[in-house]
Amino acid sequence: MDISKDLIAASSTPLVLAILAEEDSYGYAIIKRVRELSGGHIEWTDGMLYPVLHRLERLGYIKARWGVAETGRQRKYYRLTATGRSQLEKEQAQWHAVTATLRGIWGTTRFLTAGPLFAGA
Amino acid sequence: MSSPELTAPLEAQIERWRSYLARRRAVHAVDVAELEDHLREQIGALTTAGLSTDEAFLVAVKRMGELDGLSREFAREHSERLWKQLVLTSSDGGAPARDVRRDGIVAFALAVVAAMLVKMPGLFGASMDSDEGFYAQNAPFFVFPLLTGFFVWKRGLATRTVRWLIAGFVIAGFVANLYPLAPGGHVMALAILHLPIALWLLVGVAYAGGRWAQTAGRMDFVRFTGELFIYYVLIALGGGVLTGFTAMIFEAAGLKIEWFFQQWLVPCGAAGAVIVAAWLVEAKQSVIENMAPVLARIFTPLFTAVILVFLGTLVVTGRGVDIARNVLIAFDILLVLVLGLLLYSVSARDTEAPPGPFDALQITLLVLALVADAIALQAIVGRIGEFGFTPNRVAALGENVVLLVNLAWSAVLYVRFVRGRGSFAALEQWQTRYLPVYAIWAAFVVAGFPLIFGYQ
Numbered sequence: 001m002d003i004s005k006d007l008i009a010a011s012s013t014p015l016v017l018a019i020l021a022e023e024d025s026y027g028y029a030i031i032k033r034v035r036e037l038s039g040g041h042i043e044w045t046d047g048m049l050y051p052v053l054h055r056l057e058r059l060g061y062i063k064a065r066w067g068v069a070e071t072g073r074q075r076k077y078y079r080l081t082a083t084g085r086s087q088l089e090k091e092q093a094q095w096h097a098v099t100a101t102l103r104g105i106w107g108t109t110r111f112l113t114a115g116p117l118f119a120g121a
Numbered sequence: 122m123s124s125p126e127l128t129a130p131l132e133a134q135i136e137r138w139r140s141y142l143a144r145r146r147a148v149h150a151v152d153v154a155e156l157e158d159h160l161r162e163q164i165g166a167l168t169t170a171g172l173s174t175d176e177a178f179l180v181a182v183k184r185m186g187e188l189d190g191l192s193r194e195f196a197r198e199h200s201e202r203l204w205k206q207l208v209l210t211s212s213d214g215g216a217p218a219r220d221v222r223r224d225g226i227v228a229f230a231l232a233v234v235a236a237m238l239v240k241m242p243g244l245f246g247a248s249m250d251s252d253e254g255f256y257a258q259n260a261p262f263f264v265f266p267l268l269t270g271f272f273v274w275k276r277g278l279a280t281r282t283v284r285w286l287i288a289g290f291v292i293a294g295f296v297a298n299l300y301p302l303a304p305g306g307h308v309m310a311l312a313i314l315h316l317p318i319a320l321w322l323l324v325g326v327a328y329a330g331g332r333w334a335q336t337a338g339r340m341d342f343v344r345f346t347g348e349l350f351i352y353y354v355l356i357a358l359g360g361g362v363l364t365g366f367t368a369m370i371f372e373a374a375g376l377k378i379e380w381f382f383q384q385w386l387v388p389c390g391a392a393g394a395v396i397v398a399a400w401l402v403e404a405k406q407s408v409i410e411n412m413a414p415v416l417a418r419i420f421t422p423l424f425t426a427v428i429l430v431f432l433g434t435l436v437v438t439g440r441g442v443d444i445a446r447n448v449l450i451a452f453d454i455l456l457v458l459v460l461g462l463l464l465y466s467v468s469a470r471d472t473e474a475p476p477g478p479f480d481a482l483q484i485t486l487l488v489l490a491l492v493a494d495a496i497a498l499q500a501i502v503g504r505i506g507e508f509g510f511t512p513n514r515v516a517a518l519g520e521n522v523v524l525l526v527n528l529a530w531s532a533v534l535y536v537r538f539v540r541g542r543g544s545f546a547a548l549e550q551w552q553t554r555y556l557p558v559y560a561i562w563a564a565f566v567v568a569g570f571p572l573i574f575g576y577q
Contacts, residue, residue, distance in 0.1 A: 046184045051194040
């Protein structure tokens with residue numbers, strides 16, 4: 001199953017914020033975590049994560065700092081800020097509303113492709 | 122996850138990838154470092170999973186995403202970066218930024234001093250309205266010594282050179298004010314026009330630092346001059362808007378402040394702007410592409426076409442050049458423009474590059490300009506007895522000869538280069554070696570003409 005680009009883009013902010021809410025992390029680990037959590041359904045082009053991280057940093061949701069990895073390399077770590085935490089709560093509320101709505105409609109009309117909605121037309 | 126032994130070829134591959142990425146203007150060095158950390162981690166994981174380093178590198182790069190797309194995303198998020206290169210405040214790279222700021226403070230201080238110098242004669246009873254001649258004659262002295270001082274300070278010039286420069290300015294100051302030239306007379310007008318050209322040489326010596334003897338040092342000065350001119354024009358445009366706007370709002374309040382413009386804003390601004398513009402050129406020389414060569418490229422074909430049509434018209438109509446009063450000046454201007462086009466094309470050209478179509482065009486322009494000038498000169502020389510030697514005519518004629526020599530030999534050297542019999546460096550060398558000739562001729566007009574033609 002391929003998830004559409006739009007959906008991936010839309011979910012990137014809450015996903016990154018949620019992962020950073022667990023613990024401070026860095027680009028590669030975030031992508032790995034996304035892959036684990038989604039069971040491989042959400043595949044990001046690795047590089048594209050970084051502009052997203054930079055955007056979230058600009059918005060003040062996360063904060064970056066340079067540290068040293070266990071390999072001895074310089075590594076940029078990201079941490080969730082208080083603003084980021086409240087943003088995450090907002091995002092959660094929004095996504096809950098969206099999924100609840102979808103679940104509501106999908107609970108009543110079972111067959112999306114069978115066409116009962118359009119058959120009468 | 123620790124990366125296993127990274128082999129030398131892999132390091133080379135990563136290095137190449139990094140340099141590709143670093144070339145994108147929207148991706149900064151820190152981002153490259155961040156992405157590189159990611160790439161190495163990914164390669165490490167893949168090799169641990171059993172891939173060879175080559176395969177791991179390919180997969181990791183593929184997962185990272187296409188560089189074009191990636192740099193587009195970075196550009197979208199950091200669009201200011203593409204423009205930041207046009208602004209001086211650089212946030213990354215500490216030392217250069219500090220240098221730029223320090224230079225800026227010094228330049229602005231000097232600009233203020235220049236503005237004050239402009240007003241100084243006022244303290245001794247000189248008025249900008251009634252002593253126009255004095256101001257016009259001494260205008261370069263309000264700015265050039267300070268500009269020279271700026272470069273002396275910045276380049277850390279040797280004391281000996283500094284002494285020569287001071288001597289040059291002092292002597293020029295005496296010469297400019299020694300002769301009792303009649304205000305509004307031809308000789309004075311010529312002196313006013315030529316003094317800055319002569320003094321510009323002193324600025325050049327200071328600008329080049331210890332490299333005035335070298336072709337490269339002088340060529341840098343030529344570039345600097347072109348860019349300075351462009352910046353100055355831009356600042357002047359901004360100043361014009363500021364002046365107009367100020368006049369309008371004060372007018373609205375019922376106040377006439379023309380006197381402020383004439384006495385303060387325009388003269389002081391014009392003096393200070395030279396130094397500010399010079400500092401801008403200095404600070405930006407490596408940051409953005411130079412404008413003067415771009416303009417030269419645009420206008421070379423256009424000027425070539427104009428002269429070609431002009432010569433064609435002469436041939437078809439059978440007319441000669443009518444030696445009216447200003448015709449020689451017009452041809453002087455033509456030669457100056459051609460020289461400018463040549464100089465700035467030369468300054469931006471890669472000396473190692475083989476001859477191309479633009480070189481052919483440049484030669485065409487040179488030859489056509491020389492032919493046009495020869496026609497004009499011939500007409501003048503034939504009738505010079507009739508007209509007599511006035512200061513203006515001698516100055517124009519002298520300038521014409523000086524320019525003609527420069528351009529004619531340039532044409533010869535250029536043709537040699539295109540034919541593969543000479544190097545481009547020879548042309549460059551000729552151009553830069555010739556520069557002092559202009560200053561010497563200008564100095565002669567300032568210092569010698571009053572002796573020959575009197576003070577009128």
